[in-house]
Amino acid sequence: MTQAPTTTMTGDSHGSYPSYLIGFVLAVVLTVASFAAVMTHALSPGMALAALTVLAVVQIVVHLVFFLHMNTSTEQSWNLMCFIFAAVSVIVIIGGTIFIMHDTAINMMSR
Amino acid sequence: MAHEATMSPLAHADDHHGEHHESPNVFGFWLYLMTDCVLFGSIFAAFAVLRNQYAGGPSGKELFDLTNVGIETAILLFSSITYGFASLNALAKNKTMVLLWLAVTFVLGASFVGLELNEFSSMIAEGNGPDRSAFLSAFFTLVGTHGLHVTCGLIWMVVLMVQMMGPQDLSERMMNKLACLSLFWHFLDIVWICVFSFVYLAGVM
Numbered sequence: 001m002t003q004a005p006t007t008t009m010t011g012d013s014h015g016s017y018p019s020y021l022i023g024f025v026l027a028v029v030l031t032v033a034s035f036a037a038v039m040t041h042a043l044s045p046g047m048a049l050a051a052l053t054v055l056a057v058v059q060i061v062v063h064l065v066f067f068l069h070m071n072t073s074t075e076q077s078w079n080l081m082c083f084i085f086a087a088v089s090v091i092v093i094i095g096g097t098i099f100i101m102h103d104t105a106i107n108m109m110s111r
Numbered sequence: 112m113a114h115e116a117t118m119s120p121l122a123h124a125d126d127h128h129g130e131h132h133e134s135p136n137v138f139g140f141w142l143y144l145m146t147d148c149v150l151f152g153s154i155f156a157a158f159a160v161l162r163n164q165y166a167g168g169p170s171g172k173e174l175f176d177l178t179n180v181g182i183e184t185a186i187l188l189f190s191s192i193t194y195g196f197a198s199l200n201a202l203a204k205n206k207t208m209v210l211l212w213l214a215v216t217f218v219l220g221a222s223f224v225g226l227e228l229n230e231f232s233s234m235i236a237e238g239n240g241p242d243r244s245a246f247l248s249a250f251f252t253l254v255g256t257h258g259l260h261v262t263c264g265l266i267w268m269v270v271l272m273v274q275m276m277g278p279q280d281l282s283e284r285m286m287n288k289l290a291c292l293s294l295f296w297h298f299l300d301i302v303w304i305c306v307f308s309f310v311y312l313a314g315v316m
Contacts (some may be wrong), residue, residue: 014202020195027188031307035181038312045316056308060301067191067297075133079141086145090152097156 015069023066030059134283140291144298147260151302154253158310164245171246171314174239176230180311183226184303190219191300194293201289206281209289213272216296220265227258250310257306260299267292 037043037051064070064083072080104110162171197212231251234240241251271288275281 014198015195017196017199020192020199024188024192027191031184031188031304034308034312035177038316039177048316049313052308052312056304059304063191063297063301063304067195067300068294078138079133082142082145086148089149093149093152094156094159098159101160 015066019066023062026062026066027059030055030062034059134287134290136287137290137294140294144294147298151253151256151305154249154256155305155309158249158253161245161249162314166244166246168244168247169239171250171311172316174234175311175315177311177315179226179230180307183223184307186219186223186226187300187303190216190223191297193219194296198289198293201281201286204281206275209281210272210275213268217265217268217272220261220268220296224258224262224265227254231255253310254306257299257302260295260302264292264296264299267295 034052034055037048037055043051070076070080070083193212193216197209197216200206200208200212231254234247239247241248271285271292274288275285
């Protein structure tokens with residue numbers, strides 16, 4: 001059932017049944033780990049939040065590689081570059097917002 | 112095809128370069144998705160700031176039902192892989208199977224939206240709508256925007272299924288449309304990872 005004629009060793013950007021299934025299993029494991037980290041109350045809130053962040057980032061990478069077929073081939077270099085730019089923008093927006101609003105809240109003594 | 116090759120030898124050379132050469136349409140759609148990334152990033156930033164502003168109202172701990180969130184997550188994850196199967200069948204030019212997997216994906220997506228609407232309506236019925244507190248405004252904006260995207264994806268999916276019906280083969284143009292919706296659908300699953308991690312799971316801690 002694989003896409004034998006068009007599949008190459010290096011740049012199969014369309015995926016295959018095995019790659020989708022591997023991605024799916026990894027995603028399920030990471031999702032269950034996220035829910036378990038919170039629902040078992042085994043970790044302190046700070047540690048649990050850190051665990052959630054790590055698990056979310058890993059799962060995002062899994063989805064990007066196995067479902068969106070992102071890779072470092074030259075054919076995809078523009079996609080990757082745009083993605084990196086967008087990701088940096090998002091990190092600056094979210095990180096900057098949290099930093100500034102937290103600082104404001106401290107200075108205004110509103111919390 | 113031969114005619115086209117004589118018309119534009121460059122395009123022909125590109126065809127030989129690889130079966131997977133990406134169409135500019137798909138790249139353009141990728142650029143749109145990157146702007147959507149920034150949109151969601153901004154809404155997440157707003158949520159991060161307002162997540163503790165309960166204004167005396169209920170917190171996430173009292174409101175969120177993790178079982179429901181778990182089911183929603185499972186549904187979206189399954190719909191991701193069923194869309195993947197549709198993509199693989201499209202590459203194999205197996206139109207009947209593409210339609211079948213798209214239908215399965217549609218049912219999963221629709222049940223996700225149904226569960227979310229159910230959650231929203233019961234929250235609003237209890238007086239915990241977006242007007243209750245800044246936290247709830249941010250919550251409804253963020254989760255609602257994601258739900259709206261999923262709804263648009265479902266409408267798009269129906270349109271593509273209708274266009275595919277009939278005796279014609281899968282055209283190159285249709286393949287590009289399917290590739291764009293594939294990116295959209297998998298992208299929404301990525302946004303949902305952040306939603307269930309940082310809104311729901313972090314909200315009940």
